[in-house]
Amino acid sequence: MEAFNIKGLKITINKEGSPYYLKVSYPLYFEKFTEIETEDYIFRFDLNNRIKFIQGKKKRIGEQFKLNCASDWIYYCAAGYKGVYSFLGEYYLPCFGYAKNPLFDIYGYDTKFLKNLFRVFLKLVKRLEHIIKSNTLNEINQIVKAIITVNSVQAIKKRAEEFDQIxxxxxxxxxxxxxxxxxxxxxxxxxxxxxxxxxxxxxxxxxxxxxxxxxxxxxxxxxxxxxxxxxxxxxxxxxxxxxxxxxxxxxxxxxxxxxxxxxxxxxxxxxxxxxxxxxxxxxxxxxxxxxxxxxxxxxxxxxxxxxxxxxxxxxxxxxxxxxxxxxxxxxxxxxxxxxxxxxxxxxxxxxxxxxxxxxxxxxxxxxxxxxxxxxxxxxxxxxxxxxxxxxxxxxxxxxxxxxxxxxxxxxxxxxxxxxxx
Ligand code: SF4
CATH class of the missing domain: 3.80.30.20 (tm_1862 like domain)
Known part of the structure; x- marks a missing residue:
């Protein structure tokens, strides 16, 4: 694992989460990933540099958005860690964009929140583009370039189509x-x-x-x-x-x-x-x-x-x-x-x-x-x-x-x- 502080962003590559899918009442990271931390958010990217998790540091702490391999966004609602476990045997209530959650009668996210999240992500991309221009660390530049490329709206859509085809x-x-x-x-x-x-x-x-x-x-x-x-x-x-x-x-x-x-x-x-x-x-x-x-x-x-x-x-x-x-x-x-x-x-x-x-x-x-x-x-x-x-x-x-x-x-x-x- 290596961490770099560049222009207000903390970039950590090869960060290792838990190798076990544990059930805990706090946000626990699994798998291996690249992490970019801003003042307000934590972004985690998979080993193909695709965005996988976005978590707020100030708002809705403990809750996160996940982009799964089929390119569906899923909102992980902790609901204050009160009661969800009795229903699901898990500490998070997964909420989808494609179906209402019958337990709490809610969709995965209100559109306003998701739109804001996309704006936040686009802002991050802008900052990353700026980093490529001024940064001299080749390793970071390569990852940052890949992050910008594979997370465009078109790239995510193409990947969803590929998954559908397979x-x-x-x-x-x-x-x-x-x-x-x-x-x-x-x-x-x-x-x-x-x-x-x-x-x-x-x-x-x-x-x-x-x-x-x-x-x-x-x-x-x-x-x-x-x-x-x-x-x-x-x-x-x-x-x-x-x-x-x-x-x-x-x-x-x-x-x-x-x-x-x-x-x-x-x-x-x-x-x-x-x-x-x-x-x-x-x-x-x-x-x-x-x-x-x-x-x-x-x-x-x-x-x-x-x-x-x-x-x-x-x-x-x-x-x-x-x-x-x-x-x-x-x-x-x-x-x-x-x-x-x-x-x-x-x-x-x-x-x-x-x-x-x-x-x-x-x-x-x-x-x-x-x-x-x-x-x-x-x-x-x-x-x-x-x-x-x-x-x-x-x-x-x-x-x-x-x-x-x-x-x-x-x-x-x-x-x-x-x-x-
Ligand atoms: S998947 Fe087939 S067998 Fe299972 S509940 Fe649906 S229709 Fe019935």
């Missing part, structure tokens, strides 16, 4: 377990579509489940490696998409995880504890063979598999147009408990929905299911509760009902906010 239109939803790595995952599709195409679902593509060929997957690994470029050294987590990767052929799941680990160089990452994430369905979990879990358990990853159960009540499943019955949900839940107990490096979690149009029977069914676990949950396997999108459920209902559910369930229970990439 991921075939972006990732519509990430598993809730990705919160454990601050959603810093490399997405790689090993399949497309899903088994049920449920009526209620707002993230489905409406296509039948299809495996992808290993040749296509390896080609995407190459493209992703090029896309992340130098900043790949800050990644160690992989999301195998799309909506039911657990239903893909076992050979494809395991070969892809191994190939990605090696090609992305996760063993050399600045971040420790590589993590693998995938979605699964009730059917794919029930049908998956022991050999798959044996193989997953011996990978150099801790693997989270998130299963969409939605309800354990037959009439709710019918109303959601999810072609499953209580017996299927119960069987999948029992297998989840069994696998969580058996495998040290695998954790299966479950999703359920909430909304003010759903009956008490639905909520009671989730509570009873959780209680049937007895002591066999071993602290693994959270329940994630997802407010139904476009249901018009008021945030006051979401907060109250969720806290009641959390206090009634015999499993760790959190709100699931649909986050895309």
């Amino acid at each position: 991921t075939s239109g972006g990732v519509t939803v990430l598993p809730p377990d990705c919160r454990h790595v601050d959603y810093e995952v490399i997405p790689l599709n090993i399949s497309s579509g899903c088994l049920y195409n449920c009526g209620f679902c707002s993230v489905k593509k409406g296509t039948k489940f299809k495996n992808r060929s290993i040749t296509d997957i390896l080609y995407d690994i190459k493209r992703l490696k090029r896309f992340y470029s130098a900043d790949i050294a800050n990644y160690n987590s992989l999301f195998l998409g799309e909506h039911d990767a657990l239903n893909a052929e076992s050979k494809i799941i395991i070969e892809t995880a191994k190939a990605a680990y090696n090609k992305f160089g996760f063993q050399y990452s600045h971040m420790k504890n590589p993590t693998l994430f995938l979605f699964g369905s009730v059917s794919s979990l029930i049908n998956a063979k022991d050999e798959l879990f044996e193989a997953l358990n011996s990978l150099p990853f801790y693997t989270y598999i998130n299963i969409g159960m939605e309800s354990a009540d037959n009439s709710t499943l019918k109303a959601l147009q999810k072609p499953l019955l209580f017996q299927n949900i119960k069987e999948a839940f029992e297998k989840m408990l069994f696998l969580n107990q058996k495998y040290m490096n695998i954790e299966i979690t479950a999703n359920f929905v909430m909304g003010n149009m759903l009956s008490d029977r639905h909520y009671q069914s989730i509570i009873e299911l959780s209680k049937s676990a007895g002591k066999s949950s071993y602290g693994k396997g959270a329940f994630y509760i997802s407010p139904l999108e476009k249901s018009g459920t008021p945030s006051s209902y979401v907060q109250k009902k969720f806290l009641w559910l959390k206090n009634s369930c015999a499993m760790p229970t959190y709100i699931y906010l649909i986050q895309r990439l």
Whole structure:
């Protein structure tokens, strides 16, 4: 790490943040980055010199804006570190520009604040341009030039388009377990579509489940490696998409995880504890063979598999147009408990929905299911509760009902906010 004070700016290169994604109630930096500190703001740039975080020093201290790899701005609201943890299991409430946060009924940012932030960033660019003219330190000049080039409006737009192209239109939803790595995952599709195409679902593509060929997957690994470029050294987590990767052929799941680990160089990452994430369905979990879990358990990853159960009540499943019955949900839940107990490096979690149009029977069914676990949950396997999108459920209902559910369930229970990439 080297720090330079130039014309009122403190520029630190190769600054190292925590190599672990810790959950703390203060702003903690992860990864390796370049930092520029002005009188009022701290700007952090990734290893490709792209802006990644902007944090105020005087206003909204502790809160920050993040530009993710899909070029979405996300506002990390600390809400005074009061209460957010009970809902999300995290100290920050991520707020997006593309969807209202159902918990507090807010968008990621009021436009005025974001516009001001862009102005602040443009001012920084002006100061950096001035530095290039007068500074004699070659190393700094090179970084500053790169920062100016890769952060133009056009460059950010181009990068978003490139990401969209590689991921075939972006990732519509990430598993809730990705919160454990601050959603810093490399997405790689090993399949497309899903088994049920449920009526209620707002993230489905409406296509039948299809495996992808290993040749296509390896080609995407190459493209992703090029896309992340130098900043790949800050990644160690992989999301195998799309909506039911657990239903893909076992050979494809395991070969892809191994190939990605090696090609992305996760063993050399600045971040420790590589993590693998995938979605699964009730059917794919029930049908998956022991050999798959044996193989997953011996990978150099801790693997989270998130299963969409939605309800354990037959009439709710019918109303959601999810072609499953209580017996299927119960069987999948029992297998989840069994696998969580058996495998040290695998954790299966479950999703359920909430909304003010759903009956008490639905909520009671989730509570009873959780209680049937007895002591066999071993602290693994959270329940994630997802407010139904476009249901018009008021945030006051979401907060109250969720806290009641959390206090009634015999499993760790959190709100699931649909986050895309
Ligand atoms: S809930 Fe899951 S299985 Fe149902 S349509 Fe959505 S992605 Fe497909």
